[in-house]
Amino acid sequence: MTVVIPMRDGLDERRLRVAARFIREGELVAFPTETVYGLGGDALNRDAVLKIFKAKGRPADNPLIVHIADFEMLYELAREVPKEAELLAKRFWPGPLTLVLPKAEKVPKETTGGLDSVAVRMPSHEIALALIRESGRPIAAPSANISGKPSPTLAEHVIDDFYGRIACIVDGGETPIGVESTVIDLTSWPPVLLRPGGLPLEEIEKAVGEIEIHPAVRGKEVDLAKAPGMKYRHYSPSADVIVVEGKKERVHEKIRELVSSFRNEGKRVGVMATGGFYEADEFFDLGGSEEEVARNLFKALRELDKRGVDIIIAEGIEERGLGLAVMNRLRKAAGYRILRV
Numbered sequence: 502m503t504v505v506i507p508m509r510d511g512l513d514e515r516r517l518r519v520a521a522r523f524i525r526e527g528e529l530v531a532f533p534t535e536t537v538y539g540l541g542g543d544a545l546n547r548d549a550v551l552k553i554f555k556a557k558g559r560p561a562d563n564p565l566i567v568h569i570a571d572f573e574m575l576y577e578l579a580r581e582v583p584k585e586a587e588l589l590a591k592r593f594w595p596g597p598l599t600l601v602l603p604k605a606e607k608v609p610k611e612t613t614g615g616l617d618s619v620a621v622r623m624p625s626h627e628i629a630l631a632l633i634r635e636s637g638r639p640i641a642a643p644s645a646n647i648s649g650k651p652s653p654t655l656a657e658h659v660i661d662d663f664y665g666r667i668a669c670i671v672d673g674g675e676t677p678i679g680v681e682s683t684v685i686d687l688t689s690w691p692p693v694l695l696r697p698g699g700l701p702l703e704e705i706e707k708a709v710g711e712i713e714i715h716p717a718v719r720g721k722e723v724d725l726a727k728a729p730g731m732k733y734r735h736y737s738p739s740a741d742v743i744v745v746e747g748k749k750e751r752v753h754e755k756i757r758e759l760v761s762s763f764r765n766e767g768k769r770v771g772v773m774a775t776g777g778f779y780e781a782d783e784f785f786d787l788g789g790s791e792e793e794v795a796r797n798l799f800k801a802l803r804e805l806d807k808r809g810v811d812i813i814i815a816e817g818i819e820e821r822g823l824g825l826a827v828m829n830r831l832r833k834a835a836g837y838r839i840l841r842v
């Protein structure tokens with residue numbers, strides 16, 4: 502049985518205690534963060550962590566992010582906190598930034614996928630923070646989707662994937678950012694961007710200088726030992742996805758062309774784009790700004806899939822600000838089927 506706790510109007514301490522008790526008992530609780538919903542369990546409890554991998558169908562060597570509510574927890578989880586890490590944490594936490602640091606003895610290897618490092622983040626969502634505080638545990642939480650599917654930005658998405666299979670889902674409404682946190686590896690120098698996300702790279706570089714970008718971020722085949730999350734197929738709906746990139750007008754024109762040729766082949770075609778007019782079977786408007794596109798991206802992929810299209814044609818956006826994270830997710834969802842015009 503799954504207990505769904507409604508909390509769309511903001512934090513309700515009394516209801517939250519039910520969810521916190523599940524965490525302490527080693528059960529799984531899906532909860533909203535400012536980025537996407539997380540599938541949480543006690544990060545220091547091996548059995549709870551193993552339940553997360555099992556529920557998601559996640560490969561055991563893909564490590565989890567540990568969520569904390571105060572700096573004390575950081576020093577408990579990390580063996581060493583370099584001063585640049587401290588600077589970034591003080592500047593951007595709570596918020597959509599994850600720091601990879603040398604792990605302390607007490608963090609189980611199950612949590613870190615066998616690595617000697619641990620990924621830590623202090624989320625800013627009030628429900629997430631309250632759940633960590635109330636349970637008194639650091640909470641390991643990957644995105645609350647079945648492995649390989651688009652990440653969840655609504656409780657409905659979590660219900661679709663996990664209802665009946667986890668103890669509890671806290672429904673806090675739509676997650677405001679819509680793409681996962683930015684992951685920075687600080688176990689070596691210079692720091693390396695392992696995953697672009699909700700905190701733009703430009704902001705991080707303003708604080709600590711230049712960051713190296715792991716080549717896999719742009720989809721190259723490389724040594725993935727340090728970035729295990731990047732070798733798996735991700736964010737994929739059941740429909741085929743094609744991304745069209747280039748100047749906006751030309752992209753819209755190309756999408757129209759593709760729509761008509763796929764429809765002539767008898768396919769049901771969905772389009773997700775920043776406006777424009779298309780004679781597609783289904784259309785999802787991604788909005789105008791990078792922020793809106795980020796917020797709508799995963800919802801659009803799931804929604805078009807639900808409407809039963811065979812193929813999704815997606816408009817690419819510029820890789821600045823949140824655009825870097827958007828394009829990283831979109832290209833993966835497309836299995837790198839990219840058309841440049």
Ligand code: TXA
Nearest residue numbers: 536538539564565601618619620643644681682729730
């Ligand atoms: O916004 C987020 O980060 C969301 C919410 C729930 O906080 N969580 C999330 O978790 O996206 P997940 O498991 O879907 O992605 C975690 C990413 C993966 O790419 C994983 O490989 C990487 O972080 N990661 C975790 N620990 C790591 C480590 N020790 N070294 C390198 N990468 C690590």
Ligand code: MG
Nearest residue numbers: 643644652681
């Ligand atoms: Mg994920």
